[in-house]
Amino acid sequence: MADNKFAAYICSGCGIGDTLDIAGLEKIATREGKMALVKSHPFLCNAEGVQLIKDDIEKEAVTHICVAACSRRAKTEAFNFPTVSMSRANLREGVLWVVAEGAEHDEVRQEMAEDYIRMGCAEVKKMSLPQGNAKRDQTQNKTILVVGGGMSGMTAALASAEAGYEVALVEKTAALGGFAGKLWKRVPFSSPYADPQATGVAEMAAKISANGRIKVHLNTTVAETGGAPGRFKVKLAQESGVVNDMTVGAIIQASGFTPYDMAKLPELGAGQANVVDQAGLEAMACAANGGAIKRADGKEVKSVVFVQCAGQRDETGTHLAYCSGHCCATSIKQAMYFKDANPEVDTVVVYDDLRVPGMGEDFYRSAQKKGVVFTKGKASKVTGGDSCKVEFTDLILDEPTSVDADLVVLATGQVANAGVNLDAWTEVNTAAEGGNEEAKQKRSEMKTISVLNLDYRQGPDVPQFKYGFADSHFICFPYETRRTGIYAAGPMRRPMDMLQATEDATGAAMKAIQAVENAAQGRAAHPRAGDLSYPIVRLEGCTQCKRCTVECPFGAIDEDEKRFPVFNEERCRRCGTCMGACPVRVISFENYSCDTVGMQVKAVNVPDEDEEKPRILILACENDAYPALDMAGVQRLTYSAYVRAIPVRCLGSVNTIWITDALNQGFDGVMMMGCKKGDDYQCHFVKGSEMAYYRLSKIGDTLTQLGLEPERVVTEEVAITDNARVAKLINDYAAQLNDLGLSPMKGFG
Amino acid sequence: MAKKQYAFYPGCSSQKGASAANYIASFGVMCDKLGIQLNEVPDWNCCGASIGYGEGGELPRMVLNARNLAIAEKELPGQDIVSGCPACWLGLREAVDRLHEHPQMKTDTNEALKEVNLTYQGTSNAKARHMTEVLIEDIGYEAMKAAVVKPLDGVKIAGYVGCQANRPYGIAGESFENPLYLDRMIEAVGAEAVPYEQKVACCGGALAFSEPEKSQNLIRQIVESAYDNGADMIATPCPLCQANVEIYQAEINKKHGTKLAMPVLYYSQLLSVAFGGSIKEAGLNGQLLRAEQLEKIAGK
Amino acid sequence: MTASIATGQTILVVGGGISGMTAALEAAECGKRVILVEKTPSLGGRTAQLYRYFPKMCYPSCGMEINLKRIKGNPNVRVMTMTEVTAVSGSRGNYAVTLKVSPRYVTENCTACGECGKAVTSEVADTFNYGLSKVKAAYLPNAMAYPQRYVIDPSIAGTAEGEAAKAACKYSAVDLGMKEDTVQLNVGTVVWATGWRPYDANKIQPYGYDRFANVITSVEFERLCDPHGPTGGKILRPGDGKEAKNIAFIQCAGSRDENHLPHCSRICCMASLKQTQYVREAYGEGENAGKSTIYYIDIRAIDRFEDFYQMVQKDPTVSFVKSKVAKIVENKENGNPILHGVDTEGYHRYDTEHDLVVLAVGMEPEVTGVKLPDDIILDSSNFIEGSKDGGMFGAGAASSPLDVNRAVQSATAASLKAIQVIHKTASTEAA
Amino acid sequence: MSDLNTQAVARYKNNFLREVEERVEEGNMVKMCMQCGVCAGSCPFGPHWQHSPQKIFMMIRAGKREELLTSDSMWMCTSCYNCIVRCPRKLPITHIIHGLANYAHRLKLVPKGQPTRDVTKLFWDNLMKVGRINELTFSLALYFKDGLVQGIKNSLAMQSAGLGLLKAGRLNPMEIFGGHKCKEQSGIHRMIAKAREIEDGRRGLLA
Known part of the structure; x- marks a missing residue:
């Protein structure tokens, strides 16, 4: 390996040179930053400036550079030097644009800039160029495993195969089709949205069997899953008891849903004659094969009532709290079964809100045209029998009423087949590991519903959101489950209709393909897509405390028999939560470590007490809080020149050593800025900020030991739009510290 | 220049000595100055109006209109059939639309028309139109403006479009809530169009006879808003x-x-006055509440 | 004219909103080459103009930051802004595409230092704020704009103002001589992520959007509530700048209406429910509380959104009226809109005065600057279903009225469909 | 109760919606209503409707036959067409309401003395005489519809208006002796009789 050579480049453009003493900054970079080369340029991001740097890299063998110019978020195309390590000292958005104008601020402004130069130099010295996953030759498997042979699974399998990937499609029953296979027809997928369409299941199944890239495993379940993207090891268990080992690159879980058990709805006639759920009606329609639909007693149905939201949208906590999204359209479709066979059949849909978004409105209109009657009402009681009765409140006519029918169909909704709930699992598993026999028994019972049987430290299935659906980074990044390389598709991750399930499955296939391609190149998956760094652990220093294995939001770290962490780099999303969690600081990344940040903290020049210049350290999430700070600058909002801000990958990666170091060194206050946690979390690493808050809630003890006030360390939830708020937060905090007085630690550092 | 030819369906109220006699009176000067020739549909019958529904029923009312259409088609071939009365116009236009859209309705209608030895073909492009459509679409605001000899300077007029001249068809390109054509016509003759809230409000229509209190309440709102x-x-x-x-x-x-x-x-009375018509020619003598400002202009 | 710069292995994504960015990035992160064209000067599309998302009440710019970071770090994506597709010929696997690139008058030298903006005095309507405010004729489209480069409005390109902007730039980044350019390229597949536009509220005549200042649209309300918007996040009504506290939200403004848009636009119920929470946050719950009233036909808070609906239902500052508002008139005294209609749950007539009315306007496919090839298959509301030759795809709101989450799913799926085309082409070329 | 009504009840049992679909003008569009209520809010006589149009459509689906047909709600229609142009489902509401009124009238279920029903009958009868409306005889009939005494009161109340119209040449006293008329009167009578026969046949209303 060649010797490291460090260089700093200071831009004097955008007014930096007009306001700051560039020569002074150069001096700092040379003397304190110990940079071998220090150059300034009036317009560093233009072709000439960039060439200057390139020339030094080529001709002077520079290996590490500190670019002191604008924010690391700006001019990324210009300052793109993939062969060297680079830090960015933020002189423009971080200093020039946020420190109040005027000569009276010259001194503090210059000090701030000097510190950022010091920090940039200190950081880059501890960085090395990421080499990618060293074991990537072992992560070259690109087969896509699809678990579940219903509409979602079949779609995902075909979508992957048609893009050129090998697919293993596992279905626990004897045939493909899943729930869709039991339908008479489906809600239409395309214009005109007027009539039920053939399900297309048979055609898809035929296409799958004709596709040489897809291997179908019927009567098969996944008995065990280990490994990581590019090298998942799965055991496929056949009903016969035969178990086959297989290596796959990525997994799509399309384990579907189960209709909500109508037996739980006795008040709606469950268990009584001629009261069925939507699945039951599908069976009757399949039996009728396009002819008149007949009841169990053989009588032709002449009148039918559909009761919407049966056991759904329940606010009492007894039944499903959510809406299953598809049931309105499904009932419309089913009412059409009757009307299309015989327009004389009376079909009534009792609904509260008719939810047929998008082109579903056409389908609704078509049903009305066919004579399906829609009544806005809330059903209170259904009585089955030869003549069924639905009692309901007519919400338009504002009165209790009832309607008789030969058959009543309850629209009961979807329950996700997402496997084991990990929160419940963790509790039981901890007890079981502690030797509790009852818990051991419970644990094996729980496992019977597992879909993937992951051998992960954090449990056998993907984490779930509320109501048992698979979690994802909902809204912007819907496919980001917390198990890298495993993508949820279809109604196991959100209630949905068949059309959406096919879209969803195609999207999941896209992500699975991406996962295998990234694994093959040793790169991170979203949200740090393409990141070649990966966690390196010095096991010799490890105390087997398990913090990292517990806290990793992605279940990337398992434990060996001696309880040492086993890192699965391909599962890792590079958030650094493990690094933040590690009390002995043995986990690091090549370009982001306890040292790269710690040395920045230490590089800050903390003035003596008598100078009365406090210092505030900000550790800001690079995804949201740091951009907010930047944009405060873009909008020329001013904040205290006493702050020194360091971007971190995620607040979860903040190691408390940085805070204690800062306080020991005489910093007067530390502000942590991270994303919102909880159900509506905004953390891109899902649990990263939550972990950080948890960890930092315990910092009080440390402060007490140091004899410091608790206000010396604060945590704030900062959103990316909080530019104005962030400036105010800083200024308020500065004022608060002013009242508190300077840190007593000054001078001891 | 040859005059534009139209089949004309005056309707019951626009007959001599009927309640809209002043309306029809003012057509003379207006049409003359604008080069419009109205050819009355021979032996036309009442359109049935909306109010006919209670007793009349659907097909009988349809047939009434179809008879007028069939006569016009036969006697005045190719000419658009024009009425000054929105109810008459609506009756005709709804009939044309429905007879086109519903073949059964057309068959039934022609079956009844046999009794008067007529058949409605509905094959020509002749349209059922309101007089204002003719003025706006065939003549244009500019031509109306050009014909003005006595601009109605200083007269402030609330254009009251009402219901059936506006809905469900109205004038092409105009909105149901705020049609501007009447205001533009008012401005074309040099008067000032007054914006007010009741432009498309209902006066009670035929229910003025049966529900006088309720209708007069609406009428009062219209007039007061204009004031x-x-x-x-x-x-x-x-x-x-x-x-x-x-x-x-x-x-x-x-x-x-x-x-x-x-x-x-x-x-049409505004146009007539502006085009130089006398008080009588403009039908101003037919007003219960005399429009003295206009009479002054017309009398000049 | 610029020569061909791509091949049959390239994916063209049209539209740089969240769907287009997603479609482009998912393919690019699989190693595919992608050209992403956007007609406006910066990426982000309509989601960038939203203040917050339902139901998490989080910020669109948060995901935008990640997506921009992905784009900045990925050499496989080439972004072309101010670019429209004017023609597409050829077929699946081999399309010839003509692009029109409008002049920005600012080159890559721009550092976004802002000096040109300071030098210019004339202002143009700020389209980012739906015209609710003005912006200098030399401007950065928004605080997060990518490319982070200024734009000079064509209206000052040939004027002294333009020259002033040029003179103010120390980095020679202003080029007033820029001309419209035409670019030809060959691509294997096209993803149309051309997005949506709010239905023209002027057409919904009974609501008087064109006549009453205090009747605004839901997209405008997003800008009003955004601290980066024209009022700094204060809910000030346009009529007189007064604080609006009693706000009506009218659902299905254009949607589910055969006189306007026959389809349901899906997002509007949730958007209004979300916006009631802006009002709540602005005024709190106590004495000073604001008041939101939602006039609706059906509340379509489907699947997990139901939670949000139930939460809002419990909010004492929000009430619901099941009614399509018949018409709005203006109280001339105070400029307040008065809503007339009937609550159909039990037949209750109302004429209710509010400070401000927000029309939850529907989504229709964007057509401005969008020229779809004849080969595209459209549904009855002109959303894209696909192409006859199977080589082009709709993504996001161009394909259906979708919320952001579903648009991203749709775009991810479209990305794979595009890759399938590329894969087929590659297999054929290899054979 | 009329024979026609008894016949209808027997024929349709509880299926009022089907009855309306088959027997009422544009009745087959009733099912397309989605209960938004824009019609109810758009009607200038709205507050006077015991049951608003949208509610009427719901009553039809709910089988509230007697309650609806004996009410005077559908006699409140001024034919302003506001509901039609605003209806998001393009229901021809005005026509349906007219049709319902006509149907109730045919079945003799309208409350006695319902003024709009009386007006529409007088109007129709008047126009059927000579093929055109004779405004004078129509007005007089209107005034005297509730008897001689009330008629004189009504006439006196509107005397000044009548005189005004007379003076303005917009009311011709000579019309009392006939006035404007169609030449083909008997043909028109036959034509209308035929039309009614066809329509009643289609609607199953032939006695």
């Missing part, structure tokens, strides 16, 4: 609107102690 916004008079394209809003002002005054006396005119 509040500084109008000197109201102008309308509808005989029923004109009659209701004009005639019942005295009733309202009697019942509520108001002092409503807002002249209510037809757009």
Whole structure:
């Protein structure tokens, strides 16, 4: 390996040179930053400036550079030097644009800039160029495993195969089709949205069997899953008891849903004659094969009532709290079964809100045209029998009423087949590991519903959101489950209709393909897509405390028999939560470590007490809080020149050593800025900020030991739009510290 | 220049000595100056109006209109059939639409028309139109403006479009809530169009006869809004609107102690005066509430 | 004219909103080459103009930051802004595409230092704020704009103002001589992520959007509530700048209406429910509380959104009226809109005065600057279903009225469909 | 109760919606209503409707036959067409309401003295005489519809208006002796009789 050579480049453009003493900054970079080369340029991001740097890299063998110019978020195309390590000292958005104008601020402004130069130099010295996953030759498997042979699974399998990937499609029953296979027809997928369409299941199944890239495993379940993207090891268990080992690159879980058990709805006639759920009606329609639909007693149905939201949208906590999204359209479709066979059949849909978004409105209109009657009402009681009765409140006519029918169909909704709930699992598993026999028994019972049987430290299935659906980074990044390389598709991750399930499955296939391609190149998956760094652990220093294995939001770290962490780099999303969690600081990344940040903290020049210049350290999430700070600058909002801000990958990666170091060194206050946690979390690493808050809630003890006030360390939830708020937060905090007085630690550092 | 030819369906109220006699009177000068030739449909019958529904039923009312259409088709081939009365126009136009859309309705209608030895073909491009459509679409605001010899300077007029001249068809390109064509016509003759809230409000229509209190309440709102916004008079394209809003002002005054006396005119009367028509030619002598400002201009 | 710069292995993504960015990035992160064209000067599309998302009440710019970071770090994506597709010929696997690139008058030298903006005095309507405010004729489209480069409005390109902007730039980044350019390229597949536009509220005549100042649209309300918007996040009504506290939200403004848009636009119920929470946050719950009233036909808070609906239902500052508002008139005294209609749950007539009315306007496919090839298959509301030759795809709101989450799913799926085309082409070329 | 009504009840049992679909003008569009209520809010006589149009459509689906047909709600229609142009489902509401009124009238279920029903009958009868409306005889009939005494009162109340119209040449006293008329009167009578026969046949209303 060649010797490291460090260089700093200071831009004097955008007014930096007009306001700051560039020569002074150069001096700092040379003397304190110990940079071998220090150059300034009036317009560093233009072709000439960039060439200057390139020339030094080529001709002077520079290996590490500190670019002191604008924010690391700006001019990324210009300052793109993939062969060297680079830090960015933020002189423009971080200093020039946020420190109040005027000569009276010259001194503090210059000090701030000097510190950022010091920090940039200190950081880059501890960085090395990421080499990618060293074991990537072992992560070259690109087969896509699809678990579940219903509409979602079949779609995902075909979508992957048609893009050129090998697919293993596992279905626990004897045939493909899943729930869709039991339908008479489906809600239409395309214009005109007027009539039920053939399900297309048979055609898809035929296409799958004709596709040489897809291997179908019927009567098969996944008995065990280990490994990581590019090298998942799965055991496929056949009903016969035969178990086959297989290596796959990525997994799509399309384990579907189960209709909500109508037996739980006795008040709606469950268990009584001629009261069925939507699945039951599908069976009757399949039996009728396009002819008149007949009841169990053989009588032709002449009148039918559909009761919407049966056991759904329940606010009492007894039944499903959510809406299953598809049931309105499904009932419309089913009412059409009757009307299309015989327009004389009376079909009534009792609904509260008719939810047929998008082109579903056409389908609704078509049903009305066919004579399906829609009544806005809330059903209170259904009585089955030869003549069924639905009692309901007519919400338009504002009165209790009832309607008789030969058959009543309850629209009961979807329950996700997402496997084991990990929160419940963790509790039981901890007890079981502690030797509790009852818990051991419970644990094996729980496992019977597992879909993937992951051998992960954090449990056998993907984490779930509320109501048992698979979690994802909902809204912007819907496919980001917390198990890298495993993508949820279809109604196991959100209630949905068949059309959406096919879209969803195609999207999941896209992500699975991406996962295998990234694994093959040793790169991170979203949200740090393409990141070649990966966690390196010095096991010799490890105390087997398990913090990292517990806290990793992605279940990337398992434990060996001696309880040492086993890192699965391909599962890792590079958030650094493990690094933040590690009390002995043995986990690091090549370009982001306890040292790269710690040395920045230490590089800050903390003035003596008598100078009365406090210092505030900000550790800001690079995804949201740091951009907010930047944009405060873009909008020329001013904040205290006493702050020194360091971007971190995620607040979860903040190691408390940085805070204690800062306080020991005489910093007067530390502000942590991270994303919102909880159900509506905004953390891109899902649990990263939550972990950080948890960890930092315990910092009080440390402060007490140091004899410091608790206000010396604060945590704030900062959103990316909080530019104005962030400036105010800083200024308020500065004022608060002013009242508190300077840190007593000054001078001891 | 040859005059533009139209089949003309005056309707019952626009006959001599009927309630809209002043309306039809004002057509003379207006059509003459604008080069419009109206050819009356021979032996036309009543359209049935909307109010005919209770007793008449659907097909009988359809057939009434179809007879007029069939005569026009036969006697005045190719000519658009024009009426000044929105109810008449609506009757014709709805008939044309429905007879086109529903073959069964057309068969039934022609079956009944056999009794008068007529058949409605509906094959020509002749359209059922309101007089204002002819003025706006065939003549144009500019031509109307050009024909003005006595601009109605300083007269503030609330254009009252009402219901059936506006809905469900209205004038192409105009909105149902705020049609501007009447205002533009008012401006074309040099008067000032007054914006007010009741431009497309209902006067009660035929229910002015059966539900006088309820209708007069609507009429009062219309007139008061015109007053509040500084109008000197109201102008309308509808005989029923004109009659209701004009005639019942005295009733309202009697019942509520108001002092409503807002002249209510037809757009055609404005045009007639502006084009140089006399008081009589413009039908101004046919007003219950005389429009003195206009009479002054016409009398000059 | 610029020569061909791509091949049949390239994916063209049209539209740089969240769907287009997603479609482009998912393919690029699989190693595919992608050209992403956007007609406006910066990426982000309509989601960038939203203040917050339902139901998490989080910020669109948060995901935008990640997506921009992905784009900045990925050499496989080439972004072309101010670019429209004017023609597409050829077929699946081999399309010839003509692009029109409008002049920005600012080159890559721009450092976004802002000096040109300071030098210019004339202002143009700020389209980012739906015209609710003005912006200098030399401007950065928004605080997060990518490319982070200024734009000079064509209206000052040939004027002294333009020259002033040029003179103010120390980095020679202003080029007033820029001309419209035409670019030809060959691509294997096209993803149309051309997005949506709010239905023209002027057409919904009974609501008087064109006549009453205090009747605004839901997209405008997003800008009003955004601290980066024209009022700094204060809910000030346009009529007189007064604080609006009693706000009506009218659902299905254009949607589910055969006179306007026959389809349901899906997002509007949730958007209004979300916006009631802006009002709540602005005024709190106590004495000073604001008041939101939602006038609706059906509340379509489907699947997990139901939670949000139930939460809002429990909010004492929000009430619901099941009614399509018949018409709005203006109280001339105070400029307040008065809503007339009937609550159909039990037949209750109302004429209710509010400070401000927000029309939850529907979604229709964007057509401005969008020229779809004849080969595209459209549904009855002109959303894209696909192409006859199977080589082009709709993504996001161009394909259906979708919320952001579903648009991203749709775009991810479209990305794979595009890759399938590329894969087929590659297999054929290899054979 | 009329024979026609008894016949209808027997024929349709509880299926009022089907009855309306088969027997009422544009009745087959009733099912397309989605209960938004824009019609109810758009009607100038709205507050006077015991049951608003949208509610009427719901009553039809709910089988509230007697309650609806004996009410005077559908006699409140001024034919302003506001509901039609605003209806998001393009229901021809005005026509349906007219049709319902006509149907109730045919079945003799309308409350006695319902003024709009009386007006529409007088109007129709008047026009059927000579093929055109004779405004004078129509007005007089209107005034005297509730008897001689009330008629004189009504005439006196509107005397000044009548005189005004007379003076203005917009009311011709000579019309009392006939006035404007169609030449083909008997043909028109036959034509209308035929039309009614066809329509009643289609609607199963032939006695």
